[in-house]
Each structure stands twice: as structure tokens, then as C-alpha cells.
Amino acid sequence: MRTGYEETCDAVVVGAGHAGCEAALACARLGLETVIFTVSVDSIALMPCNPNIGGTSKGHLVREVDALGGEMGKNIDRTFIQSKMLNLSKGPAVHSLRAQADKAEYSRSMRRVLENTDHLSIVQGEVTEILTEDLEDGRRVTGVKTYSGACYYAKTVILCTGTYLRARCIYGDVSNHTGPNGLQAANHLTDSLKGLGIEMLRFKTGTPARIDKRSIDFSKMEEQVGDERVVPFSFTTDPESVQIDQVSCWLTYTNEKTHEIIRENLDRSPLYSGVIEGTGPRYCPSIEDKVVKFADKSRHQVFIEPEGLFTNEMYVGGMSSSLPEDVQHAMYSSVAGLEHVKIVRNAYAIEYDCIDPRQLKATLEFKDIRGLFSGGQFNGSSGYEEAAAQGLVAGINGARYVLGKSPLLLDRSQAYIGVLIDDLVTKENREPYRMMTSRAEYRLLLRQDNADLRLTGIGYEMGLISRERYAHVLEKERLIASEIKRVERVYVGTSPKVQAFLEAHKSTLLKSGTNLGELIRRPELSYDLLEEIDEDRPSLSPEVREQVNIHLKYEGYIKRQKKQAEQFRKLEEKRIPENLDYDRVESLRIEARQKLKQYRPASIGQASRISGVSPADVSVLLVYLESRRK
Numbered sequence: 001m002r003t004g005y006e007e008t009c010d011a012v013v014v015g016a017g018h019a020g021c022e023a024a025l026a027c028a029r030l031g032l033e034t035v036i037f038t039v040s041v042d043s044i045a046l047m048p049c050n051p052n053i054g055g056t057s058k059g060h061l062v063r064e065v066d067a068l069g070g071e072m073g074k075n076i077d078r079t080f081i082q083s084k085m086l087n088l089s090k091g092p093a094v095h096s097l098r099a100q101a102d103k104a105e106y107s108r109s110m111r112r113v114l115e116n117t118d119h120l121s122i123v124q125g126e127v128t129e130i131l132t133e134d135l136e137d138g139r140r141v142t143g144v145k146t147y148s149g150a151c152y153y154a155k156t157v158i159l160c161t162g163t164y165l166r167a168r169c170i171y172g173d174v175s176n177h178t179g180p181n182g183l184q185a186a187n188h189l190t191d192s193l194k195g196l197g198i199e200m201l202r203f204k205t206g207t208p209a210r211i212d213k214r215s216i217d218f219s220k221m222e223e224q225v226g227d228e229r230v231v232p233f234s235f236t237t238d239p240e241s242v243q244i245d246q247v248s249c250w251l252t253y254t255n256e257k258t259h260e261i262i263r264e265n266l267d268r269s270p271l272y273s274g275v276i277e278g279t280g281p282r283y284c285p286s287i288e289d290k291v292v293k294f295a296d297k298s299r300h301q302v303f304i305e306p307e308g309l310f311t312n313e314m315y316v317g318g319m320s321s322s323l324p325e326d327v328q329h330a331m332y333s334s335v336a337g338l339e340h341v342k343i344v345r346n347a348y349a350i351e352y353d354c355i356d357p358r359q360l361k362a363t364l365e366f367k368d369i370r371g372l373f374s375g376g377q378f379n380g381s382s383g384y385e386e387a388a389a390q391g392l393v394a395g396i397n398g399a400r401y402v403l404g405k406s407p408l409l410l411d412r413s414q415a416y417i418g419v420l421i422d423d424l425v426t427k428e429n430r431e432p433y434r435m436m437t438s439r440a441e442y443r444l445l446l447r448q449d450n451a452d453l454r455l456t457g458i459g460y461e462m463g464l465i466s467r468e469r470y471a472h473v474l475e476k477e478r479l480i481a482s483e484i485k486r487v488e489r490v491y492v493g494t495s496p497k498v499q500a501f502l503e504a505h506k507s508t509l510l511k512s513g514t515n516l517g518e519l520i521r522r523p524e525l526s527y528d529l530l531e532e533i534d535e536d537r538p539s540l541s542p543e544v545r546e547q548v549n550i551h552l553k554y555e556g557y558i559k560r561q562k563k564q565a566e567q568f569r570k571l572e573e574k575r576i577p578e579n580l581d582y583d584r585v586e587s588l589r590i591e592a593r594q595k596l597k598q599y600r601p602a603s604i605g606q607a608s609r610i611s612g613v614s615p616a617d618v619s620v621l622l623v624y625l626e627s628r629r630k
Contacts, residue, residue, distance in 0.1 A: 004149065005148075005149075005150040005151070006150070006151045006152075006153070007035070007150070007151075007152050007153070008152075008153045008154070009032075009033040009034065009035050009121075009152060009153070009154050010027070010032035010033045010034065010154060010155050010156070010402055011024075011027040011032045011033070011034040011035070011154055011155065011156045011157070011158065011398055011399065011402065012034075012035050012036075012037070012127075012143060012144050012152050012154040012156075012157045012158070013027065013034065013035070013036040013037065013157075013158045013160060013395070014037050014127045014144065014157065014158070014159050014160060014161055014189075015036075015037065015038065015159070015160035015161045015162055015164070015376070015378070016036050016037070016038035016041075016043070016044045016045070016114070016122070016160075017043075017045065017046065017160060017162040017376060017377075017384075017387060018045060018072065018376065018384045018385075018387040018388040018391065019160035019162070019375040019376025019377070019378070019387040019388060019390055019391030019394070020036060020038070020158075020160035020162075020375075020376070020391060021036075021044065021045050021071065021110055021113075021114060021388075021391065022065065022070050022071060022072065022375075022388045022389075022391035022392040022395055023158045023160055023373075023375055023391040023392065023394050023395030023398065024036040024114065024120055024158075024395065025070070025071055025113070025114065025117060025120070025395070026069070026070070026391075026392055026395030026396050026398075026399060026464060027119075027120075027156075027158075027395050027398055027399045028117050028118065028119040028120035029069070029117065029119075029463075029464055030396070030399040030400075030403070030462075030463050030464070031119060031399075031403075032119060032156075032398075032399050032402055032403075033119050034119055034120050034121070035120075035121045035122075035123055035152055035154070036114065036120065036121070036122055036123070037123050037124075037125055037126075037127050037144075037146070038122065038123075038124055039124070039125075039126055039164060039179065039183055039184045039185075039186060040124060040183055040184065041111070041122060041124045042107075043107070043181075043183055044107055044110055044111040044114060044122075045075070045106060045107045045109075045110035045111065046107055046180070046181065046183075047101065047103045047106060047107070047384065048163070048180030048181050048207065049180075049205070049207040049320075050207075050305075050315060050317060051100060051101050051102075051103040051106075051305060051306075051307050051308070051315055052098060052099060052100045052101055052305070053072065053076040053080075053098070053099050053101055053106075053233070053384060053385065054076070054096060054097045054098040054099055054233065054385065055086065055096055055098040055385075056086055056087065056094065056096045056098075056436070056437060057096060057416065057435045057436050057437045057439075057440075058096065058098075058383060058384075058385035058386070058435060059086070059095075059096035059097040059098060059233075059385075059448050060096060060416045060435075060437070060446065060447075060448045060451070061385040061386060061388070061389045061416050061417060061420070061435060062076070062097070062233050062385050062388070063097070063233065063235075063448045063451035063452075064389065064415050064416055064417050064451045064454075064455055065385075065388050065389055065392050065417075066233060066234045066235055066236075066451070066452075067235060067451045067452045067454065067455035067456050067459055068392060068396075068417075068455050068456075068458060068459040068462065068464060068465075069392075069459040069462065069464025069465045070388060070392045070464075071110065071113060072233075072384075072385070072388045073232075073233035073234035073235075073237075074233075074234045074236065074237065075106060075109050075110050075113070076099050076101055076106065076233050077099075077232045077233050077234050077237040077241075077242055078105075078109050079101050079102050079105040079106040079109050080099035080100060080101055080102070080242070081100050081101065081102050081246060081247045081306065081308070081309055082099065082100035082225075082226040082246040082247050082248070082249060083097065083098070083099040083100070083226050083227055083230045083231070083242070083246065084097075084098055084099075084226055084227050085097055085098075085227055085231055086098055091444075091554075092444075092447050092449060092550050092554070093437065093443045093444045093446075093447055094437050094443070095447070095448060095449065096437075096448060097231060097233055097448065099233065100226075100247070100249065100305055100306070101308075102307075102308040102309050102310075103307045103308050103311075104307075104308050104310070104311070105308065105309075123152075125146045125147065125148065125150070126146060126147040126184070126186050126188065126189075127144045127145070127146055127147075127186070127189055128145060128146060128147050128186075128188035128189055128192065129144065129145040129188070129189070129192040130144055130157060130159075130189075130192050130193065130196060130372065131143040131144060131145060131151065131153070132196065132369060132372075138368065138369075138370060139196075139368060139369050139370065140369065140370040140371055141154075141156065141157045141369055141370065141371040141372040142154070143157065144157055147188065155371060155401075155402045156371045156372075156373065156398040156399070156401055156402050157371065157372050157373070157398075158373045158374065158375065158391075158394050158395060158398050159372070159373070159374040159375075159378055160374065160375050160376045160378060160387070160391055160394070161186060161189065161376075161377075161378045162352075162376055162377045162378060162387070163179065163180055163205060163350055163352040163377055164179040164180075164183075164184075164185055164186040164352065165185075165186050165187075165189055165190050165352050165353035165354070165378070166185060166186070166187055166190050166351075166352065166353045167179040167180070167185040167186070167350055167351065167352045168185075168350065168351045168352075169182075169348045169349070169350050170270050170322050170348060170349045170350070170351070171270070171321070171322045171323065171324065171325065171328070171346055171347060171348040171349065172268060172269075172270070172322070172323060172324025172325060172327070173268075173324065174324075174325070175270075179350075180207070180350055190353045193355070196369060197368065198355055198359060198366070199355065199356045199359060200353050200354070200355060200356075201353070201354050201355065201356055201380060202351060202352075202353060202354075203351070203352060203354050203377075203380065203431070203432050204349055204350065204351045204352075204432075205349070205350055205352075205377075205382060205432060206286050206320040206321065206322060206347065206348065206349040206350065207320050207347060207348060207350075208287075208315065208316040208317065208318070208319045208320040208321065208347045209316050209319070209321075209328060209332060209343045209344075209345060209346055209347040210307065210313045210314065210315060210316070210343070210344045210345040211304075211313070211314050211316060211332070211338070211341050211342060211343055211344060212312050212313070212314075212341075212342040212343075212344055213306070213312040213313070213314050214312055214342070215338075215340050215341050215342040216250075216304065216314065216337055216338060216341065217337045217338075217339065217340070218250055218337060219337075220252065220336045220337035221250040221251060221252045221304065221336070221337045222250065222251040222252070223248050223249075223250060223251075224248060224249040224250060224251055224303070225246065225248055226246035226247075226248075229243070230242045230243055230244070230246075235451075235452040235456075235473075236469065239542075247306050247309070249303055249304065249305045249306070250303070250304040250305075250337070251301060251302070251303055251304075252302045252304065252335055252336050252337045252338070253299040253300065253301060253302060253335070253336065254287070254299050254300045254302060254319070254334075254335055255298070255299055255334065255335070255336070256298060256299075257334045258287075258331055258334040258335060259291045259298075261327065261330050261331045261334060262287060262288055262291045262323070262327075262331060263291060263292075265323060265324070265327045266288065266292070268323065268324050268327065269288050269322060269323050270322050270349065271286060271288055271289070271322055271349065272288070285320075286320045286321050286322065286349070287300070287318070287319045287320065287321050287331070288321060288322070288323065300318060301318050302316060302317065302318045302319055302335055303315075303316075303317035303318055304316060304317070304337075305317055312344075313344050313345075316332065316347075319331075319332065319335075319347070320347055320349075321347040321349075322347065322348060322349035323347070325346055328343065328346055328347055329341075329343060352377075354377060354378050354379065354380045355374065355378060355379060355380065356380065356429075357379040357380050357381075357424040357425055357429065358424075358425060358426070358427075358428070358598070358599060360374065360379070360424070360425050361425065361602065362409055362421055362422065362425055362602055362606070363393075363397040363407040363408070363409065364379070364390060364393055364394040364397060364421065365397060365398075365401065365407075367600060370401075371398075371401055371402075373394040373395075373397060373398045373401075374390075374394060375387065375390035375391040375392075375393065375394035375395075376388075376390050376391055377432070379424055380424065380429050380432060380433055381420070381424060381432060381433040381434070382432035382433065382434050383434060383435065385435070386420055386433070386434070386435050389416075389417045389420055390420070390421065390424075392417075393408060393410070393417060393421065396408045396462050396464070400462075408458070408462055409602075410458075411568075411569065411572050411605070412440070412441060412442065412568065413441075413442050413445065413446075413565035413568050413569055413572075414446075414454065414455070415446060415451075415454065415455060416435060416440055416446055419435075419439055419440045419441075419446075420433075420435055422606065422609065423439060425599075426599060426601070426606055426609050426610050427609070427610075427611065428611060441564070441568075442561050442564065442565050442568075444554060444557055444558060444561050445558065445561050445562065445565060447550070449543075449546055449547070449550065450547065450550075452473050452476070453473065453476070453477060453547075456469065456470055456473040457470065457473070476541075476543065476544060476547075479540060479544045480544055480547045480548055480551070483538070483540060483544065483548045484517075484548055484551055484552065486538075487515070487516040487517045487520065487527070487534075487548070487552070488515055488516070488517040489515065490515055490516040490534065490536070491513055491514075491515060492510070492513060492514055492515060492516055492519060492533065493510075493513045494509075494510045494511070494512065494513065497533060498510065498533055501532055501533050505524055505525060505529065506524060507519075507522055507524050507525055508522075516530060516534060517552055520548075520549060520552045520553065521552055521553055521555075526549050526553075527545055527548050527549035527552070528545060528549070568605060569605075571603065571604045571605035571608065572603045572604075572605040572606070573603070574603055574604040574605070574622070574625065575602060575603050576601055576602060576603060576604065576607065576621075576625065578600065578602075582596045582597050585620060585621060585624045586620075586624075587620045588617055588620055588621070589614065589616075589617055591612045592612060592613045592614065592617035594612075595610050595611070595612040595613055596610070596613065596617075596621075604618060604621060604622060604625075607621060
């Protein structure tokens with residue numbers, strides 16, 4: 001017997017993973033009466049795979065989410081157990097923060113935030129149908145229906161279903177139709193989406209085993225400790241509050257025996273037997289894939305990471321697998337330090353339904369269904385951070401759609417989030433999309449350290465950043481500019497003190513006077529080091545000092561990228577009418593015409609990045625739009 005319950009609200013968010021949490025919080029904080037659905041209230045902000053936030057390029061996304069008014073950065077600052085800044089031996093463009101989370105506390109902390117946010121209600125239940133209505137000029141979303149038959153009518157719906165749609169967990173011959181961690185799968189929504197004409201894909205991801213800490217011999221492993229001075233993710237977190245006692249992670253390696261066990265059992269792997277249909281992520285391969293594709297390597301790194309402070313479960317990073325249970329035991333116990341390992345949870349692969357994201361606008365709204373937005377792994381991406389970034393943008397734009405305001409559009413020169421979304425909606429993704437610094441053309445401008453300077457103003461304009469926080473960022477900008485100006489004017493002579501300082505730091509002695517700015521530009525010197533000979537230096541925060549140092553050291557490169565970004569933005573500003581009839585644009589090649597009809601790019605810049613649209617096609621389009629304008 002199905003219920004006849006009905007409820008009306010402003011926004012419905014389907015799914016309470018990392019994307020759903022950000023989407024729901026954005027809608028509620030912008031004043032919309034919001035309902036978020038989850039298959040289990042206990043799985044809010046669940047980390048079904050690696051128990052960490054951040055990492056190379058992903059740390060950039062978390063910082064950007066924070067600068068726009070999202071929650072992920074604050075939540076990991078409350079719940080981390082180890083933190084490290086990665087890539088410090090390289091330039092600042094690729095520095096990335098990564099924090100190990102207390103997995104259970106991360107979920108509980110985010111749940112507390114949701115439960116105590118005004119205008120936000122949590123409902124445990126499975127959404128099975130998207131409700132729409134036909135209008136003269138298209139289709140519009142009107143709400144959702146649940147498995148029990150309850151209808152929730154809304155002005156916008158945001159889909160953040162993660163890896164739950166028709167999910168199937170697999171290892172060896174075992175195949176369970178469940179979501180991650182044995183949670184209930186969502187088995188009915190896919191049919192509703194297909195009925196609306198939405199094209200679906202089948203992707204795969206996986207996770208390694210969890211093992212009992214008591215069965216590990218850490219003496220055979222290399223200890224990995226956190227940073228002595230922890231840098232918080234959120235720009236609002238007091239740095240002193242995150243200086244805590246940290247736990248250790250551990251590094252070990254596979255060996256030839258491990259690889260031999262895997263090779264001998266490849267015929268039993270569902271990856272190679274054809275049992276698994278979905279496409280997996282290239283940049284996060286299973287251990288089976290590593291052994292096959294990198295046959296010349298005699299070993300692979302294995303990171304042993306704690307899942308929390310109050311559990312003995314340890315995550316075996318680098319050894320995700322879908323091999324049978326007996327093979328997993330043999331494989332893991334062949335690794336140094338794991339000879340007597342006890343497996344708590346087997347490794348498994350998970351298949352799930354997601355969409356082809358080329359059906360979305362850059363706002364993450366479906367092109368053919370007004371008011372229906374989506375974010376996260378449902379959009380064919382991988383990773384908690386990519387999910388949170390999309391969820392935030394989908395939530396903001398869902399709210400602005402309801403409020404009748406212009407959408408948030410971040411381009412590739414503004415944010416990694418802009419790169420992420422643009423890649424998803426303009427490029428064919430044959431596998432789960434993962435963010436990487438190499439994908440960003442302007443990565444020296446899009447550093448994680450300046451995310452607040454780049455995006456807090458936009459967050460303030462969107463309504464998610466307070467006036468006080470925005471004023472703080474404006475003051476930070478003023479202090480940076482003022483200090484750069486000052487050091488460029490401070491004269492440094494050839495006094496014995498200065499020469500002794502330079503000699504001590506193995507820097508060329510001065511033959512004549514110069515300014516502090518020129519000395520900071522020397523590779524072996526820095527703004528902080530020069531404090532010794534900078535007698536009138538003002539007292540500034542570490543964040544301001546860092547920006548002064550980076551600006552002066554990389555000034556030439558930054559200016560060059562800014563010029564490139566300005567040229568890029570000129571093409572982005574050349575908008576293409578949504579209803580443009582490409583059949584009327586003469587001289588377009590057939591492939592370009594087909595692709596432009598399929599993607600319906602919003603700008604010339606976006607059109608130029610579509611595979612199959614050549615520079616000549618872009619020139620034809622520019623000429624046509626100019627003639628149309630005249």
C-alpha cells in the first residue's frame with residue numbers, strides 16, 4: 001500500500017554525499033525551503049573509499065569551495081587526524097593540502113551541520129521518479145516521488161546520487177546489488193531518468209580492503225608523519241585551533257610475490273572475465289590493472305592509513321581490487337608488514353549508473369529540463385572534492401533559478417571548479433573524470449593559496465559569504481598590495497651587515513645598492529628570510545607574507561598568464577544565442593555543425609573546446625555572429 005503523502009518546498013536534493021550536502025546547504029542558506037533525501041541518515045557525507053580530503057589539485061577544489069561559502073573545508077578542519085602540504089619541493093601552483101579524516105566523525109560533523117541549518121529538512125527515503133510538466137517551450141521539473149509514493153513538489157531538483165543508482169558491488173564471483181559499504185542501492189530512478197530522455201552511462205570505481213591494525217607489523221614499514229605546522233583548509237579556521245597531535249600513516253610496497261599471485265588469478269578477476277561492464281577511472285587503477293599495465297615495475301606503493309581515532313580499521317591505499325576473497329588474503333599477506341593481516345572488509349569494485357554530462361549547461365542544469373540540476377559522481381566524475389565543488393555550484397544555481405537571478409558561471413581562468421565543469425560539459429568522458437593540475441591552463445593564477453582572493457567576492461555576491469568575511473579579504477588584498485609597494489622602494493646598500501647576510505645564504509654579494517624586491521626575486525632568498533635586514537618591516541600575517549613572496553618571485557610568469565587569461569576571456573564573453581540555428585551558418589563543416597547542435601555551447605570559447613570544432617569553424621561562427629549583430 002502506497003502513501004498519498006504530499007509536501008511542497010522550494011528545492012529537493014537527491015542524495016546526501018559530498019555533492020548533496022553542499023547543494024542542500026547552499027539552497028537552505030540562500031533562503032529556500034529545502035528537503036534532502038538520503039538512503040540512510042547514517043550515510044550523510046560518507047567516505048566509502050579513501051578516508052581523506054584534498055591532495056594534488058583536489059586541495060585546490062576544497063579551498064575554492066570554501067572561498068565560495070561551502071562547508072567541506074570547515075568540516076575537514078574539525079575532523080582531521082593528519083595533515084600534509086604536498087609538492088612543497090615544486091612551485092606554488094602545484095602545492096596541495098591533503099588531510100586524513102576521522103571517517104566516522106567527518107560524517108557525524110557534517111550531519112550536525114545539516115541538522116542545525118535553518119530551512120533544511122533531512123528525509124530518509126529512496127527517490128524513484130522525477131516529476132515534470134510540459135510547457136509550450138519545453139519541459140520543467142516539478143518535484144520528485146519516493147518509493148513509498150510520497151510526492152515532494154519543488155521549484156528545483158538537484159540530483160546528487162553518487163554511486164548508488166543500480167549499484168552493484170563485486171569481488172570474485174560475489175555480486176551484491178547494494179551501494180557502497182553494503183548500503184541500499186537506488187534501483188528505480190534510472191528508469192525515470194531514461195523516460196525523460198536522459199542518456200545514462202555505466203561507470204565503475206573500487207576500493208581496497210580494510211584491515212585490523214592489530215595484525216600489522218609496522219616495524220617493516222616507513223612511518224609517514226604529518227606536517228609540524230598544520231595549514232587549515234578553510235580560510236575562516238583559526239590556524240592555532242588545528243595544531244593538534246597527529247596520527248601516523250605508513251608506507252610499504254608490493255613485491256614480485258604479490259604480482260605473481262595477481263597474475264596467476266587474473267582469470268578470476270571480474271575486471272578481466274567480463275563480469276564488470278562499467279568503465280573505471282584511469283588515474284586510480286586497481287592493483288590488477290597496475291600489475292598488468294606496468295609489468296616492468298617490480299613494486300608499487302601501498303599506504304596504510306587509519307580510518308579514525310576510535311577504530312582499528314586501516315585503509316590499504318594503492319591496492320583497490322575486485323579479486324576473489326581467497327586471492328585477496330594471499331595478495332595482501334605477501335606485502336611486507338602484512339604477513340599476518342586480518343581483513344575486516346574485503347576490497348570490491350562498484351558499478352553504478354551516471355549521466356553523460358554533455359547534457360548539462362555550464363550551470364549544471366539539464367539543457368532540456370528547466371530547474372533540474374545535477375552534481376557529483378552522478379555527472380561522471382570521481383572524488384569527494386570534485387563532487388563537493390559540483391554540488392555547491394548546482395545548489396547555488398538551483399537557488400538562483402528559483403529566485404529569478406542570473407546563474408553562477410565560473411570559467412577556466414577563474415577557478416579549478418571552472419575547469420572541472422567545463423571539461424565535463426564540453427568533452428567526451430569515457431571514464432570517471434578526475435581533476436589534475438595539468439588540466440588547468442592558468443594554474444599559476446589558480447593557486448590554492450589565493451583561492452580566497454579570487455573567489456570570496458563572488459561568494460559574497462552569491463549570498464553565501466558574510467560582509468565581515470568579505471571585508472577581511474579586502475583588507476588582506478590591501479595589505480598585500482601595500483607591502484609589495486613598500487619592499488620595491490626599500491633601498492638595500494652594500495653595508496657589512498647586508499653582505500654578511502648574503503654570504504650566509506650563499507647569495508651573490510652586491511656591487512651596488514638595490515631594493516628588497518630584487519633580493520626577494522633571487523631563488524635562494526625569500527620575503528621571510530630578508531626580515532633580518534628589513535628593519536622597518538610591519539607585522540603581517542603568514543598568509544599576507546606568503547602572497548607578497550609569491551607575487552614578487554613569479555611576477556613575470558603571473559603577468560604573462562594574466563595576458564593569456566584576458567585573451568581567453570574575450571572569447572568567453574562572445575556569447576552564442578541559445579536558440580541559434582546552426583543550419584543557417586554557412587561554411588561550417590558537417591562534423592562541427594553536428595557537435596555544435598549537440599552541445600549548444602554558451603560562448604565562442606566553449607565552442608572552441610569541443611572536439612570536432614576546428615579553429616576554422618570558430619572563425620566562421622565569429623563572422624556569422626558579427627553579421628547577425630550588425
